[in-house]
Amino acid sequence: xxxxxxxxxxxxxxxxxxxxxxTSLAGNLGRLDLDAGDGLIVADNTRDxxxxxxxxxxxxxxxxxxxxxAYHARNTGARMAAxxxxxxxxxxxxxxxxxxxACFDPPPAPECxxxxxxxxxxxxxxxxxxxxxxxxxxxxxAGGNAGPGWxxxxxxxxLVRRAAFEGIGGFVEGIxxxxxxxxxxxxxxxxxxxxxxxxxxxxxxxxERLVPFMxxxxxxxxxxxxxxxxxxxxxxxxxxxxxLALSARDAVALTxxxxxxxxxxxxxxxxxxxxxxVGYLTPNTPRG
Numbered sequence: 001x002x003x004x005x006x007x008x009x010x011x012x013x014x015x016x017x018x019x020x021x022x023t024s025l026a027g028n029l030g031r032l033d034l035d036a037g038d039g040l041i042v043a044d045n046t047r048d049x050x051x052x053x054x055x056x057x058x059x060x061x062x063x064x065x066x067x068x069x070a071y072h073a074r075n076t077g078a079r080m081a082a083x084x085x086x087x088x089x090x091x092x093x094x095x096x097x098x099x100x101x102a103c104f105d106p107p108p109a110p111e112c113x114x115x116x117x118x119x120x121x122x123x124x125x126x127x128x129x130x131x132x133x134x135x136x137x138x139x140x141x142a143g144g145n146a147g148p149g150w151x152x153x154x155x156x157x158x159l160v161r162r163a164a165f166e167g168i169g170g171f172v173e174g175i176x177x178x179x180x181x182x183x184x185x186x187x188x189x190x191x192x193x194x195x196x197x198x199x200x201x202x203x204x205x206x207x208e209r210l211v212p213f214m215x216x217x218x219x220x221x222x223x224x225x226x227x228x229x230x231x232x233x234x235x236x237x238x239x240x241x242x243x244l245a246l247s248a249r250d251a252v253a254l255t256x257x258x259x260x261x262x263x264x265x266x267x268x269x270x271x272x273x274x275x276x277x278v279g280y281l282t283p284n285t286p287r288g
Contacts, residue, residue, distance in 0.1 A: 006104050008037030009159065010081035014064070014073030015091050016045045022054035025091045029059065033097045042091075043077035045070065069286040071171035071179040074155065078170060081162060090156035093119065093202035102200035103159045113164030113192025114184070117157035117200035125206060129213050131261070132268050133206040151194040153187075155180035157202045164192045176286045177223025185231060210271075217272050218279025226284040237280045244270050 011032065015025065029040055043064040044050045052061055064076035070090075078086050087103070089095060096102070103115045121134035132138075139154060153160075155171075158180070168186045171179045184194060207213045224235035247270035255263035 006035065006101060007085050008035060008039075008083045009085045009087050009100055009103075010039045010041060010078075010083040011087045011089060012041045012043060012074055012077035012081065013089050013091050014043045014045050014070040014077065015050055016068070016070075016073075017050070017091060019051045019054055021091060022051050026055050026059075028089075028091070028094050030056070031097050032095055032099060033101065035100075037083065038100070039082055041077045041080050043073035045073040067173065067286045069173060069176060070155070071175065072173045072286075075170045075173065078162070078165060084162050085159055086162050086165060087159045088155055088157070089202065090204070092205045093156050094122070094205075095157075095202045096200070099157075099200045099202070100159075103197050105197075105199070108161075108195055109193065111191070111193050112195050113161050113187045113190075114153045114194045115159040115197050115200065116151060116153035116194055117159070117202065118198045119154050119157050119202055119204050122203045122205050125208065127208045128264060129208050129210060129268075130206045132265050133213070135265060136269075138206065139204060151188075151196065152181050152184045153194050155183070156204065157200070159197075159200075161192075164190070174286065175223065175226060175284045177219050177284060178227045179223075181223075181227055181234075182230065214271060214275040217275040218282065221276040221279030222282045222284040224276075225280045238273055238276045240273055240277045244273050247273065 011029070013025065013029070015022070025042070040059045042055065042059055042061045044061055045064050045068065047065070049063070050061065055061065060080065062076055062080050064073040066072055074088055087100065099117065103117065108115055119139045121130060121138070123134070125131070164187055168190050172182050187194060207216060225237070228235045247266045251263045251266040251270070254266060
């Protein structure tokens with residue numbers, strides 16, 4: 001897709017990873033159809049510095065080490081942006097080549113502060129955990145549900161108008177989860193709108209092992225409690241006892257009927273409930 005007169009965009013990616021992750025990031029960024037005025041910025045949130053030589057020279061790398069947080073890294077990268085629109089992507093997300101053109105088709109309204117792209121699980125991940133995450137729309141659990149009159153723009157794929165972003169002070173720092181939901185709510189409270197662009201999609205590679213996956217749910221839960229304190233009623237703790245019993249009952253019944261995959265998924269629902277309730281009691285401050 002080509003779009004004449006598309007505004008130039010600064011792409012900002014927070015990075016915490018090793019050389020393999022940097023090489024994968026270089027491949028993801030290389031997929032984007034870029035115009036001459038676009039810029040690529042990687043905010044290095046590693047402790048000792050990322051392997052800079054794994055990225056092409058066209059990528060600007062800026063250190064962002066004041067705290068171990070993607071929100072801090074995004075803010076740091078956005079301050080280096082030269083364009084009026086800033087696209088935030090996550091390092092483990094693989095964009096469609098025409099993502100930027102899809103963001104501006106149709107052109108955003110003057111009051112639009114953010115364009116929310118779509119984040120899907122990579123379809124070629126064959127493991128149980130990845131299939132479960134795709135089936136449950138796992139990334140939608142990062143910060144709760146949209147409400148009447150407002151939407152959530154997931155931080156892993158969102159294009160923001162820099163004037164709107166700077167006007168509300170960017171992402172909240174000092175937290176490890178829930179910042180994209182908070183940003184969305186503050187944008188709308190300031191009078192901006194969020195428009196959806198489902199054709200502007202990225203594929204996210206889910207964690208494939210059980211313990212890291214459940215740790216992610218626990219981290220999201222810490223963010224949910226923080227959001228619930230900031231916006232009472234937004235994301236209360238998930239009820240545990242009754243729902244855990246129901247998921248166990250369903251897992252057994254589905255397995256007996258020969259629906260093995262759905263049985264496993266219901267068992268994972270139960271483990272997720274436990275992880276959420278544990279995480280809901282933990283601080284939402286960055287670690288390390």
